[in-house]
Amino acid sequence: MKKLTIYLLLIVFLVALTGTFSLAASSEKELVVVVDPAAKGTATLNPLKLKWGTSALYALYDNLVEMGLDGKYYPALASSWEMSEDAMTWSFHLNKAVKFHDGSEFNADVVKWFIEEMRESPSDYMVQSIQSVTVEDPYTVIFHMEYPDPNLLYNLSSVFMKIPSKEAIEKYGDDFGIKYAVGTGPFILDEWIMDDRVILKKNPDYKWGTELSENKGPAKIDKLVIREMKEEATVFMELTSGGVDIAEGIPAIFLEKIQEDENIGVVEIPSARLYYLAMNTQKEPYTDIKVREAICLAINQEEIVEHVFMNVGKPAHSYLVDQLEESKVPEEYKIRYDLDKAKEIMAEAGWKDTDGDGILEKGGEKFVANLWVENISVFRRVGEVAQEQLRKLGVDAKITQYDSVTFKDKLTKGEQELLIRLYGWDNADILEWYFNSKRMGYPNVAMWDDEKSDELMDKAMTKAATWEERVEYFIDYHKYLLKQFPWAPIYLPPVNFGIRKEVIIPPVISSTRLTGPPILDIDIE
Amino acid sequence: MLIHVSAIINLFILKYNSEGVDRKNIGRKKKKLKLHEEKQYIPRNKNRIMFLKFKKNKMAIVGLIIILLLIFTGVFSEFIAPHSYREQNLPLKNQSPSPNFWFGTDEFGRCIFSRIVYGARISLKVGIISTGISVLIGIIIGSISAYYGGFLDQILIVLMDVMWAFPTILLSLIIVAIIGASLNSVIIAIALSYWVQYARLIRGQILSLKNELYIEVTRSLGANDSTILWKHLLPNAVIPVLVAATLGMGNAIVLEATLSFLGMGAQPPTPSWGSMLSNGRTYLFIAPWSAIFPGVATIITVLGFNLLGDGLRDIMDIKMKE
Numbered sequence: 094m095k096k097l098t099i100y101l102l103l104i105v106f107l108v109a110l111t112g113t114f115s116l117a118a119s120s121e122k123e124l125v126v127v128v129d130p131a132a133k134g135t136a137t138l139n140p141l142k143l144k145w146g147t148s149a150l151y152a153l154y155d156n157l158v159e160m161g162l163d164g165k166y167y168p169a170l171a172s173s174w175e176m177s178e179d180a181m182t183w184s185f186h187l188n189k190a191v192k193f194h195d196g197s198e199f200n201a202d203v204v205k206w207f208i209e210e211m212r213e214s215p216s217d218y219m220v221q222s223i224q225s226v227t228v229e230d231p232y233t234v235i236f237h238m239e240y241p242d243p244n245l246l247y248n249l250s251s252v253f254m255k256i257p258s259k260e261a262i263e264k265y266g267d268d269f270g271i272k273y274a275v276g277t278g279p280f281i282l283d284e285w286i287m288d289d290r291v292i293l294k295k296n297p298d299y300k301w302g303t304e305l306s307e308n309k310g311p312a313k314i315d316k317l318v319i320r321e322m323k324e325e326a327t328v329f330m331e332l333t334s335g336g337v338d339i340a341e342g343i344p345a346i347f348l349e350k351i352q353e354d355e356n357i358g359v360v361e362i363p364s365a366r367l368y369y370l371a372m373n374t375q376k377e378p379y380t381d382i383k384v385r386e387a388i389c390l391a392i393n394q395e396e397i398v399e400h401v402f403m404n405v406g407k408p409a410h411s412y413l414v415d416q417l418e419e420s421k422v423p424e425e426y427k428i429r430y431d432l433d434k435a436k437e438i439m440a441e442a443g444w445k446d447t448d449g450d451g452i453l454e455k456g457g458e459k460f461v462a463n464l465w466v467e468n469i470s471v472f473r474r475v476g477e478v479a480q481e482q483l484r485k486l487g488v489d490a491k492i493t494q495y496d497s498v499t500f501k502d503k504l505t506k507g508e509q510e511l512l513i514r515l516y517g518w519d520n521a522d523i524l525e526w527y528f529n530s531k532r533m534g535y536p537n538v539a540m541w542d543d544e545k546s547d548e549l550m551d552k553a554m555t556k557a558a559t560w561e562e563r564v565e566y567f568i569d570y571h572k573y574l575l576k577q578f579p580w581a582p583i584y585l586p587p588v589n590f591g592i593r594k595e596v597i598i599p600p601v602i603s604s605t606r607l608t609g610p611p612i613l614d615i616d617i618e
Numbered sequence: 619m620l621i622h623v624s625a626i627i628n629l630f631i632l633k634y635n636s637e638g639v640d641r642k643n644i645g646r647k648k649k650k651l652k653l654h655e656e657k658q659y660i661p662r663n664k665n666r667i668m669f670l671k672f673k674k675n676k677m678a679i680v681g682l683i684i685i686l687l688l689i690f691t692g693v694f695s696e697f698i699a700p701h702s703y704r705e706q707n708l709p710l711k712n713q714s715p716s717p718n719f720w721f722g723t724d725e726f727g728r729c730i731f732s733r734i735v736y737g738a739r740i741s742l743k744v745g746i747i748s749t750g751i752s753v754l755i756g757i758i759i760g761s762i763s764a765y766y767g768g769f770l771d772q773i774l775i776v777l778m779d780v781m782w783a784f785p786t787i788l789l790s791l792i793i794v795a796i797i798g799a800s801l802n803s804v805i806i807a808i809a810l811s812y813w814v815q816y817a818r819l820i821r822g823q824i825l826s827l828k829n830e831l832y833i834e835v836t837r838s839l840g841a842n843d844s845t846i847l848w849k850h851l852l853p854n855a856v857i858p859v860l861v862a863a864t865l866g867m868g869n870a871i872v873l874e875a876t877l878s879f880l881g882m883g884a885q886p887p888t889p890s891w892g893s894m895l896s897n898g899r900t901y902l903f904i905a906p907w908s909a910i911f912p913g914v915a916t917i918i919t920v921l922g923f924n925l926l927g928d929g930l931r932d933i934m935d936i937k938m939k940e
Contacts, residue, residue, distance in 0.1 A: 326900045350903065400708040400726070468881040470900045477726060477886045481706045493799055494881040 122617045123316040124596065126608060127328055129342030129588070131471050131515055132366075133321040134497045138285065139257060139270025141214045144536070146252035146517075148341060149291040149319045151609040154255030154276030157185060157204070158246055159303045159610060161603050162363065166246045167304045170199065170256065170277065180241035180558060187232040191301050193258035194281045201228040203259050208236075210262075216253040218525060222555065243560040247520050277301070279312045279613055293317040305603040305610035313616040319608065325470055332357060332591050338617070339607060340591040344471065345405040348589060356594050362605060364588035365414045365519030370479060370581040373509050375540040378460070383442035385578035388511075389428045390435035391486035392479060392581040401474050402584060409582035411575060412524060419521035419567040426575045428582055435486050446487055453487035461489045465503070465512040468494040475583065476513050507534040513583070514538065519605070521567040525550050528574060539579035549573050594618075671933045678929020684922025691735055692742035699732035704887040712905035722907040725897060730908060733889035734915050740890050741919060744805055744874040745867040751809035752870075753863050756816025757852070763817070764824035765847050774817075781814045790873060794882045801884045804877050808870045815866070816859050823855035861930045868923030875916050891916045 128148050135147040140154060159169040168174075171185040191199040205228055211220040222242035227235045236245075248254055261275035269275075274282040279302070280293035295315050302309035320337065322328050325344035331337045333354055343351050343359065351357050370392060372379040379385055394408030410427040413420035439445075444453040444460055453460040462483065466476040473494060480490045490511065495503060503509065516523060526532070529550060530542040549570040557563035590607065592598055598607075599614040607615070672678055691698055701719075707727035715722040721730035763774040781789070793807035827833065828851060836850050875892030877883035884890035891912040898909030 324900065326902055329903065346900070346904065396708060400711055470897070473881070473886065473897070474725060478706065478708070480886065481704075481726070492886045494885065495799075496881075499795075 121316055122314040123318065124314045124339065124615065124617060125318045125320060125337040126339045126341060127320045127322055127331065127337045129340075130321075130323055130325055130328060130344070130469055131586075132342065132517060133288075133323065133469075134501075135285075135287070135291065135321065136501075137270040138274035138282065138291070139262075140253060140255040141210050141257065141262070142270055143253055144215050147291075147319075148606060148608040149282075149285075149293065150252055150255055151278070151606045152280040152293055152317055152319075152612055153274050153278045153282060154257060155191075155278050155301070156251070156255055157249045159305055159604070160247065160250040161305050162605060163603075166250060169250075169303045170301070171249075180243075181238045183236040183238070183245065184229065185234050185236070187234065188301050189232055191277050192298060193261065193277050194275045194296060195258055195261050197258050197260040199256070199277055200231045201234045202231075203256065204234045206259050207256050211254065214253070216251075218522070218529075218554065219248040219251065219254060240555050241558040242555075243557055243563045244520065244522060247522075251520075280317050283316075288321060290318055290320045293319070302613050303610050306613040307599065308613040310613075312613050314612075317608070317612070323469055332593070335593060335595075338593045338596045341588070341607065342586070343589045343591045345402040345586070348403065348405050351591050358592045358594065360590045360592055360598070360602065362588045362590060362602060363416060364517070364586060365416070365605070366515055366517040366586050366588070367409050367412070367414055367582060368475060368513065368515045368584040368586070369409070369412070370511060370513050370583060371509075371538045372511055372579060372581075373507070373538075373540050374577075374579050375507070375542070376510055378442075378444075378455070379510065381442055382578060383438050384444070387435040387438040387442070387486060388483065388488065389578045389581040390431045390438070391482055391488070392583060393430040393432075393482050394583055395430065396482070397475060397478050398584055401471075401478055402586065405589070406584060406586040409585045412527075412571060412580055412582055413521055414519060414585060417519065417521055418564045419571055422568060422572050422575065426572050428575060428578070432485060439486065444487070451484070451487060452489045459489060460487060461491065463510040464490040464492050465500065465509055466492060466494055467500050467514070468496050472513055472515075479513065479583075501535060504535040504538055507540055509538065512538060521564075521571070522554065524567070524570060524574060525554055528579065541574075541577075541579045543577065546570070546573060546577070668933050672929060675929040675932060677925045678932075681922045681925025681927070681929060684918060685926055688738055688742060688919055688922065692739040695736045695739050699729070699735040701729035701732040703728065703733045703736040703889045712901060712908070714905070715907055721911040722905065724894070724905075724908045725901060728887075730894070730911050733894060734891065734911055737889040737891045737894065737912065737915065738919075740801065740884060740888065741871045741874065741916075744801070744808065745871045745923075748805045748808035748870045748874075749812070749863050749867045751805070752811075752813035752866070753816050753859060755809065755813040756818075757820050757856070757859065759813070760817035760820035761824050761847055761852060761855070764821040765828060765843070765851065778814045778817055781811075782818075784811075786811045786869075786873065787876060790877060791880075791882065794877060799882045799885060801888060801890070804874050804883045807877070808873050811873070812866055812870065816862060819859050819862055820852075820855055823858060824851050827851055827854055857934060861927060861934050864923060864930055865927030868920040868927065871923070872916070872920055 126148060134145055135149065136145060137143060138149060138153065140150065143150070155170050157169060157171040158166045158174070160166055170188050170191060172188045174183060174185045176183050185204070187199070187201060187204065193199060205226045208220050208223055208226045211217060222238055222240055222245065223236050224239040225237045227237065229235055255276065257269070258275035261273060262269045265273045279296050279299045281296050283292040283294045285291045293316070295312050297311050299311045300309060322331070325347065328340050328344060329347040329350070332340045332351065348359070352359055372385055372388060374380060374385070394410065398404060398406060398408045407415070410429055411420050411422055439453060444455045446453050448454065464476055464480060466472040476492050480492055483490045516527070526536050528537060528539065528541045528546060530537070530547055533540055533542070553563065553566035553570045557566050595618045597616040597618060599611055602611055604610050705728065710723050710727035711725055713719060713723040719729050719731065721734065724730055724733070759774055763771045790807035790811045793810055794803050797803040797806065833846060833850060836846055874883055874890065875895065878890040878892030879896040881896065884893055886893065894912035895909055895916070898912065901908050
């Protein structure tokens with residue numbers, strides 16, 4: 094009798110086991126993407142509260158217009174648009190038959206509501222130029238401009254202007270972006286485990302793909318998992334073992350190893366990232382422009398690129414990524430390593446090493462700097478080399494590592510002295526984002542408050558009628574900022590995507606984000 | 619209610635144990651019993667016997683040697699380390715072990731051997747200071763709680779139980795998160811996480827001692843509370859705490875390494891073994907030596923403390939049975 098029970102139990106167990114296996118082996122196509130460790134840190138999936146764009150948003154939401162890698166704008170939720178001759182009105186004709194994931198309709202009312210909501214968002218400057226929005230008919234909206242804005246289409250195509258469902262935001266309130274995220278994108282939010290992964294499933298009703306992808310209908314893959322990992326070594330291991338299919342940004346130290354691996358292809362996509370060291374310009378001694386200049390000149394970008402990033406990528410000498418026209422400032426404005434000059438400037442500012450310990454003093458006080466970095470391997474490594482470089486200048490930099498949440502919290506309070514971060518943006522208006530005196534703490538991590546600067550910024554942001562004028566004004570603003578030395582630019586990384594063989598990617602990648610339009614064409618063997 | 623039940627269980631265990639001992643003694647030869655008697659008459663010999671017992675315990679000797687080596691390395695780091703622990707030599711990064719760099723170089727071309735040597739000082743410092751503080755807190759709170767008893771005891775016991783309920787690593791992480799990451803805050807965090815075990819130990823010891831005849835005699839001779847507590851009770855109660863502290867030092871070193879591994883401990887370029895391990899982890903496939911050697915150093919050190927602690931405990935336990 095006992096034996097019989099055991100056998101029965103065993104059979105039940107085996108049946109249950111095969112059941113789970115057959116379930117797991119169902120033909121669901123799952124794509125796992127891991128974001129660059131340096132760019133991790135999703136805090137919300139609500140575009141209206143976003144301060145830091147993440148890959149998941151590109152799959153969840155759509156924009157009115159979409160920008161390709163060629164720098165051109167393509168119809169997305171807006172099927173066409175016209176600008177009046179004086180550039181003071183724009184009319185957008187919306188794509189009909191677009192529905193949000195919750196079934197609500199996408200129409201002109203939603204766009205009007207969205208522009209109004211944007212005025213309260215962290216990226217409010219993006220709609221600053223729009224005076225009002227009128228609804229012409231359910232599928233036509235007209236933007237009445239306050240001043241001509243050559244950057245309007247860029248803003249409309251940015252991750253911060255992805256359009257969420259009005260109904261869902263009104264229904265879920267503060268839970269929107271945390272528990273719920275409803276857009277019109279090719280993927281629907283299934284689950285978000287903060288700091289770990291966003292799980293998305295295919296939107297079967299999707300049929301409004303842009304010209305940037307061959308497939309306009311529902312995505313070919315059924316499930317998209319976007320993971321965040323803190324450690325570069327983990328990314329490498331997961332990619333080589335097949336735990337992830339696509340790594341957005343292969344860590345430089347592993348690039349060679351991954352290139353040797355025949356199961357992984359490497360695709361380089363022009364990136365728009367920049368590592369920088371920022372100084373709190375409102376804290377002694379960084380209020381002194383000479384001290385700031387000396388620190389900027391003491392940072393040896395070439396050394397960092399060579400030894401921390403194994404010569405993958407380029408050193409940065411201005412505050413903008415180098416594919417932007419506005420980054421092309423005359424040579425004398427560029428910030429380049431010159432330790433001897435830096436030492437001279439420090440001496441001029443009154444900082445001298447009197448007791449021979451290698452650390453500068455002024456008025457009996459040693460130059461001790463607090464250098465903050467996020468608790469992520471790559472930032473610590475850059476920090477440790479910068480620490481040594483500052484030591485050569487005579488600055489005793491003490492590194493403190495913070496986890497990303499505490500770090501951003503600390504920045505908001507404006508307690509920082511020196512810090513190392515990175516940004517990713519391919520438009521010159523990033524200068525406004527980081528140096529506008531209205532955004533103290535974060536994003537204005539340098540606590541930069543300067544009248545002349547704000548004037549130049551305002552001119553560049555609002556006074557340009559054409560793109561050429563805008564470039565010119567932004568170059569002026571950029572030049573002024575560079576001469577004030579609030580930041581030391583460090584490094585321009587390339588973005589090398591590691592893609593496993595099983596993943597079929599389109600022959601030409603049309604967007605900077607694989608989770609953007611190209612995701613529709615991606616398939617798994 | 620629960621306390622009663624556990625007390626009864628404890629009584630049973632005690633009884634069973636004492637019976638066990640008795641039974642063993644019956645089986646023993648007369649010679650050993652003689653030695654037993656001798657010891658009771660000449661207390662000075664106790665230390666000598668303990669020393670002999672210790673000498674017989676080979677593992678404890680190994681532990682002691684490891685710890686002596688660690689102390690030597692920590693104290694004379696400057697003379698032992700062939701290179702500086704902080705000076706970077708970027709062109710020589712990630713080099714494999716060689717005659718010049720015995721343990722290879724790390725991501726910034728620093729000598730790993732020298733960093734481990736200086737790291738010994740960090741580990742030692744953290745181990746000794748943090749354990750010292752927690753033993754001190756433990757002794758003060760534990761002895762006061764046991765000696766005065768009553769309401770104060772109840773409150774302190776609740777406090778100890780609450781602290782005891784927290785996992786050590788979690789508690790220390792919380793403390794570091796509040797006061798900010800640095801080596802000193804790690805020391806404080808470890809001290810505040812570990813004092814309860816010493817407090818409980820000393821409390822139990824004093825509870826059993828405070829009703830002894832000699833204490834009553836001392837009191838009737840007119841000694842005040844502090845004299846009784848510090849001069850007569852503590853010296854007799856402190857030995858098990860010292861044994862526990864030896865074991866605890868190993869734990870403290872591991873906890874420091876853990877916190878530094880998580881980036882919450884010593885900040886760069888301080889050569890803490892934990893942070894070296896954490897940094898080396900990135901290079902596990904490129905320069906495995908940068909993770910292996912700090913790991914091995916931690917293991918050996920902790921092993922040393924544990925072996926010595928175990929050895930000491932064995933000896934003390936025998937002494938307690940007498």
